[in-house]
Amino acid sequence: MLAELGIVTTGLALICAVFALVASAYGAYYRLDRWVLSARNAALLTWPLLTTACIALIAAQVSGEFNIAYVWSTTQSSEPTFFKITALWGGQPGSLMFWAWVMSTFSGAAILLNWRSERRLMPWVITFTMATLTFFMILVVIYENPFSRFWTVPGAQNIVTAAFAPAGASLFQPADGQGLNPLLRHPGMVIHPPMLYSGYVGMTIPWAFAMAALASGQLNTNWIRATRRWTLVAWLFLSLGLILGGRWAYDVLGWGGYWGWDPVENAALLPWLTGTAFLHSVMIQEKRGMLKVWNMFLVILTFLLVILGTFSTRSGIVASVHSFAQSPIGLPMLLFVAIMMLGCLGLWVWRWQRGDLASDNQLDALISRESMFVLNNWIFVGIAVMVLWGTYAPVFTDLIRNEQITLGAEYYRAVVVPLFGALYVLMGVGPLVAWKKSSLSSLGRAVRIPVALTAALVIFLYVTGTQSPGALFSYGLVAFAGFTTILEYYRGVRARMQSRGENALAALWRLFGRNRRRYGGYFIHLGVVVIGVGIIGSTVYQQQTQETINPGEKITLGNMSMVYKDVFQADAVDGRAMVIADVSVYRNGQYVGDIRPRKDFFGQDQNPMSIAGQYSTLESDFYVLLTNWEGNRVTFKVFLNPLVNLIWWGGLVLMLGTAIAAWPSPEGEAAARIIERGVLAGAEAAGD
Numbered sequence: 001m002l003a004e005l006g007i008v009t010t011g012l013a014l015i016c017a018v019f020a021l022v023a024s025a026y027g028a029y030y031r032l033d034r035w036v037l038s039a040r041n042a043a044l045l046t047w048p049l050l051t052t053a054c055i056a057l058i059a060a061q062v063s064g065e066f067n068i069a070y071v072w073s074t075t076q077s078s079e080p081t082f083f084k085i086t087a088l089w090g091g092q093p094g095s096l097m098f099w100a101w102v103m104s105t106f107s108g109a110a111i112l113l114n115w116r117s118e119r120r121l122m123p124w125v126i127t128f129t130m131a132t133l134t135f136f137m138i139l140v141v142i143y144e145n146p147f148s149r150f151w152t153v154p155g156a157q158n159i160v161t162a163a164f165a166p167a168g169a170s171l172f173q174p175a176d177g178q179g180l181n182p183l184l185r186h187p188g189m190v191i192h193p194p195m196l197y198s199g200y201v202g203m204t205i206p207w208a209f210a211m212a213a214l215a216s217g218q219l220n221t222n223w224i225r226a227t228r229r230w231t232l233v234a235w236l237f238l239s240l241g242l243i244l245g246g247r248w249a250y251d252v253l254g255w256g257g258y259w260g261w262d263p264v265e266n267a268a269l270l271p272w273l274t275g276t277a278f279l280h281s282v283m284i285q286e287k288r289g290m291l292k293v294w295n296m297f298l299v300i301l302t303f304l305l306v307i308l309g310t311f312s313t314r315s316g317i318v319a320s321v322h323s324f325a326q327s328p329i330g331l332p333m334l335l336f337v338a339i340m341m342l343g344c345l346g347l348w349v350w351r352w353q354r355g356d357l358a359s360d361n362q363l364d365a366l367i368s369r370e371s372m373f374v375l376n377n378w379i380f381v382g383i384a385v386m387v388l389w390g391t392y393a394p395v396f397t398d399l400i401r402n403e404q405i406t407l408g409a410e411y412y413r414a415v416v417v418p419l420f421g422a423l424y425v426l427m428g429v430g431p432l433v434a435w436k437k438s439s440l441s442s443l444g445r446a447v448r449i450p451v452a453l454t455a456a457l458v459i460f461l462y463v464t465g466t467q468s469p470g471a472l473f474s475y476g477l478v479a480f481a482g483f484t485t486i487l488e489y490y491r492g493v494r495a496r497m498q499s500r501g502e503n504a505l506a507a508l509w510r511l512f513g514r515n516r517r518r519y520g521g522y523f524i525h526l527g528v529v530v531i532g533v534g535i536i537g538s539t540v541y542q543q544q545t546q547e548t549i550n551p552g553e554k555i556t557l558g559n560m561s562m563v564y565k566d567v568f569q570a571d572a573v574d575g576r577a578m579v580i581a582d583v584s585v586y587r588n589g590q591y592v593g594d595i596r597p598r599k600d601f602f603g604q605d606q607n608p609m610s611i612a613g614q615y616s617t618l619e620s621d622f623y624v625l626l627t628n629w630e631g632n633r634v635t636f637k638v639f640l641n642p643l644v645n646l647i648w649w650g651g652l653v654l655m656l657g658t659a660i661a662a663w664p665s666p667e668g669e670a671a672a673r674i675i676e677r678g679v680l681a682g683a684e685a686a687g688d
Contacts, residue, residue, distance in 0.1 A: 003068055006056040006147040007163055010097065013049040013104070014137040016042040021130040028123030028216070036123045040111055043126050046133060047108045050101040057094060057146055061087050066174040069161045070094055070146040076179030078575040083180050086190045090180050092314060093146035095193065096329075099310070100136040102194075102201045107133060110205050110230065118226045124212030132204055135336050143329045150174065182602040182609045189248045196241030196268055200306045202234025203271055206278075207303035207344075210296055214347045219292070219356050224282050231279060232662040236655065238272045243651040254610035254625050256544060256639035258647065261412045266391040267309030270384050274302040277380035284373050287435070289360025293352050294377070300344045305384075307337050312392075365437040372430040379419050379426070386415045421474065424532065427481035427525055431488050450483040471540040478536065482529040485522045492519070512660060520661025527654030530646050537643030538621075546627070548635040557640045560615070560622045561586045562595075567626075567634050577601040581626045581634055585615045597626040597636070616645055 020042040027035030057070070061084045066072040074087040074094065089095040107129040115122055140146070151160045151169035159172055183189065206227035213223040245265060246258035259265060278298040284290045311333040351357050363370055390411055394404040432446035458476045466472055489508065496507035512519050547555050554563050565582040572578060580598040584591060595613030602609065615622040621641040628635040 002056045002060040002063075002065060003147045003149055006053045006060075007145070009049045009053040009056070010137065010141050010145070010147070013046045013053070013100070014134070014141050016045045016049065017130050017134040017137050020046070020126055021134050024123050024126035024130065028127060036126070039123070039126050039130075040115070043111060043130055044108050046104040047101075050097070050104050053097060054088060054101050057097070058085055058088055061085065064177070066177045067149050067171050068146075069148050069150060072150070072174055072177040074177070074180050076177045076575075078573075079179055080574055083185055083190075087180050089193045089197070090184050092329075093140070093144040093148075095197075096136060096144050096314075097140050097146050098194075099197050099201065100133060100140055102197050103129070103133045103136060103204065106198075106201050106205055106230075107208075110208070114226050118209070118222060120216060120218050121209060121212040121223060121226070124215045125208045127215075128208040128211045129204065132208075135332075139329050139332065143332065179602065182600065182607050183252055185602075185609075186248055186252050189244075189252070192241055192244040192248055195237050195244055199234050199236075199238030199241050199268075200271070200310065202230060202237055203275060203302050203306050205230040205234070207299050210299045211344060211347065214296065214351050217351075217356065219351070221286055221289075224286060224295075228282070229662045229664075231275065231282075232658055235272070235275050235279060236658040236662075238268065238275065239651070239654055239658070242268055242272060243648065247648060250644075251612065252609065254612065256542070256623055256625075256637075256641065258538075258644070261387075261390065261409055263391050264309075264313050266387050267312050270309060270387055270391075271302045271305040273380050273384040273387070274298055274305060277377045278302060280373055280380075281377050284370055288370065290363070290370065291374070292357040292359055293348075296348050296351075296357060298377070298381075300348060301381075304337065304341055304344070305388075307333075307340060311337055367433060367438045367440060367443060369430065369433050369435045369438075372426055372433050376423065376426050376430065379422050383416055383419045386419070387412070390415075421477050424477040424481045424529075427528070428484040431484055431522075447484075450480055450487055453483045454480045468540055471536060474536045474540075475533070478529055478532040481525065481532075485525045485529070488522055489519070516663055517661050520657050520659075520663075523657030523660055524654055525657075527650045527652075527657055530650030530653055532650075534643045534646030534648075534650060537646070538641045541642045543640040544638065546635065546637045548628075548633060551632050555636060555638055557622075557638050558620075559588050560620070560640055561589075562622070562624060562636075562638065564634060564636070567629055567632060572600075577606070579626065579629065581613070581629075581636070583613055583624060583636075585622055587615075595622075595624060597624045599626055618645060618649075619643070621645060 020039040022039075023035045023042065024039035027033065027039060057068075060068050060071050061075045062081060064071070064075070064077055066075075070091060070093045074090045075084045079087075087094065089098045107126075110129070111122065111126060114125070118125070145163045148161050148163045150172040151162060151166055152172045153160050153166050153169045160166055160169065165171075209223040209227045209230075213219050242265075245268065249260070249262075249265075250256075250258040278295065281291055281298060282295050285292055285295050311330070314329055314333065363374070365371070390407040393407050397403060397405040428450060429443070429447065432450075433443060454476050457479050458472050461475060462472060466475070489511070492511045493504055493507040496502050496511060497504065500507070502510065543557050545555065545557055549555060549564050551564055551566060554561055563584045563586070565584060567579065567581045570578045570580060578598050578600050580596050583595050583597065585593050585595055593615055595615055597613035598611050600609045600611060601607065610625050610627070613624040613626075619642065621639075621644045623639040623641055625637040625639075626634065627637050
């Protein structure tokens with residue numbers, strides 16, 4: 001019954017999405033409100049239908065209905081219930097359905113929350129969101145149906161997999177399933193895909209509003225105001241997805257690092273880069289009415305990179321530990337990317353040539369806040385271009401020259417790292433430059449304090465033992481951005497203390513309350529600064545060794561050491577076999593605790609997975625891998641990663657800053673209500 005329920009609900013969801021797409025486009029073009037209302041209701045109906053389908057699949061996974069091919073491939077009787085539930089996105093068919101459910105959730109929320117305030121845009125918003133949902137529902141229902149079952153057909157040698165029973169077939173029930181991929185049995189990987197999907201799908205909402213503005217001709221800042229928080233939320237989810245993916249790689253892949261410029265990592269990074277550029281650039285359009293053409297291009301580019309990333313990870317065109325195997329959805333996804341690119345860019349160029357995207361103002365001076373934002377955008381897009389080429393170079397060279405050229409970490413260090421350094425410089429200079437026009441002398445006066453503090457810090461680091469010129473230079477760039485941000489907080493707090501007599505904490509609290517967007521953004525900058533410090537420390541000063549030792553012997557790395565005590569075998573409740581080493585950890589010769597690096601072996605094939613033993617402090621991470629053993633003689637690979645945990649703490653600061661920036665302020669909500677009443681009154685007067 002669960003399979004039948006899933007087949008029916010996904011089929012109905014596809015029908016509703018198609019109807020909403022056609023009805024909204026027809027109603028928008030001919031201005032027929034009843035068609036738009038019908039489209040809205042059909043679009044909203046996709047959510048309960050897809051929710052039911054997801055619940056049905058989860059129930060099948062938990063109850064062990066292994067006659068469903070997807071359940072058999074991703075779950076196992078001995079698995080914990082938690083992993084059976086999260087196996088919903090552990091394979092291609094389920095993850096596509098989960099993608100569609102997230103799309104339906106975001107679309108429904110955008111329709112409900114913006115229906116009155118953005119009434120003129122909503123018909124086209126429904127059209128574009130439902131066009132995307134329709135495509136993914138076609139993939140789910142026709143190409144990768146998660147409710148396809150195993151059938152035995154008389155006369156056939158093999159088991160047949162199909163959603164509907166072939167003629168004369170009977171249902172085949174395997175005794176057990178294969179189980180979830182061992183690499184996915186980690187809390188970070190369990191949470192990472194939903195965050196990443198939410199970031200991907202969330203970016204379709206500002207794109208849909210932008211396309212609605214282009215299609216309807218409503219090209220004022222209303223679409224930006226309506227989607228600012230949607231963009232921030234999507235950007236936050238993308239950021240979380242990237243950070244959690246890095247943590248998963250650090251814990252599970254066993255190479256002592258968190259970022260390897262893997263194609264799937266890059267696929268998630270690309271829309272984050274252009275989305276970040278858009279968040280910065282759109283402020284100029286709101287404040288000065290500039291960069292309208294550029295902002296439209298950025299939001300379209302971000303959406304296209306989302307779809308391209310989804311395509312590349314599911315088509316098999318890139319090789320990655322994260323990606324799914326080759327499947328029949330590659331060609332339709334490529335066609336969808338091509339159609340969307342031609343359609344979106346064609347509409348954008350048409351409006352551009354008509355002059356509908358002309359700027360209200362021009363750039364007044366090269367030294368201005370606007371110029372800093374433009375330069376910031378160019379660097380972000382430049383990084384995206386470099387990463388895009390590095391990711392897909394093997395595909396292009398294979399097509400053109402019939403040979404693959406793979407660009408490794410050296411390429412990215414050479415072309416991308418300097419550009420990120422330039423971004424930190426702009427993070428420091430940008431807040432110190434005035435809008436419209438500034439001068440070199442005023443900029444020089446403004447940067448004196450952060451430059452002096454940066455120089456003092458670099459000298460202190462050198463005196464206390466940081467000898468690497470590259471590290472000192474990098475720390476200086478990051479520190480400059482951090483000191484500028486702290487100085488902005490200091491100036492705002494001091495001004496409130498002097499003018500209103502508030503204490504420092506009250507002044508800081510009210511500073512956030514008065515301009516959450518600005519000071520929340522600065523808090524995000526602080527998070528990026530903390531992450532930068534962690535990346536520099538863990539990259540430049542990472543130490544590693546590999547040694548084979550007997551019980552009682554020691555391995556020393558930096559100020560940390562370990563004593564190997566014993567190795568033993570154990571069986572987990574979910575059926576995995578484990579080989580566990582018992583290790584004592586010492587810091588500067590003082591005992592600080594025990595860790596247990598281990599090897600886990602899954603399934604009949606005994607697929608191995610290394611789980612590191614870690615002793616973590618803010619200063620460093622002592623990271624130990626069990627690589628081999630013969631009797632009691634064991635080989636360990638040991639890493640000392642200075643400051644690596646600042647990356648995760650910086651991620652928390654970034655999350656908090658995004659929440660502050662996105663949180664609605666009473667003044668902003670009041671202004672929005674005034675605008676909404678004005679729009680509705682105008683619409684009523686015009687007879688809409």
